Amino acid sequence: MKIRTGFGFDVHRLVEGRDLWLGGILVPHTLGLLGHSDADVLIHAICDALLGAANMRDIGYHFPDSASEFENIDSKVLLRKTVGLIASKGYRIGNIDATVCAERPKLKNYIPQMQKVLAEVMNIDVDDVSIKATTTEKLGFTGREEGISAYAVVLISKD
Known part of the structure; x- marks a missing residue:
């Protein structure tokens, strides 16, 4: 059996007039994330981790923001x-182990729903999807609520 790990990171700016999509669910908030797609930073980080683990480059390579077919697409x-x-x-x-960094909104009540949705999309057990949320204690762009x-980190395998 071949086992590989991958790491992914994503960041998007918070703006007015956009919905906040995180982990495949709509999270009520006064601001949303700006991006070519729905800008779901959690899903984008997971995609990058999976692609990296398989040595298949990154999300921008496969789904470029210059392609109109991906504009406003559901992540x-x-x-x-x-x-x-x-x-x-x-x-x-x-398995997947992920962390979202956001000052607001507080995400702990949304994590079980995110885990369920992501597990269904990836066709894996919900217990194999770990999601954590943290703040940056008001430091940096996250702390100033400019972005999320x-x-x-993922583990993939093949026989």
């Missing part, structure tokens, strides 16, 4: 496509 679609890409090389997901970032 769950990108995640499903990413799982298909790594499967084409024979890999399956072992996410980190993800």
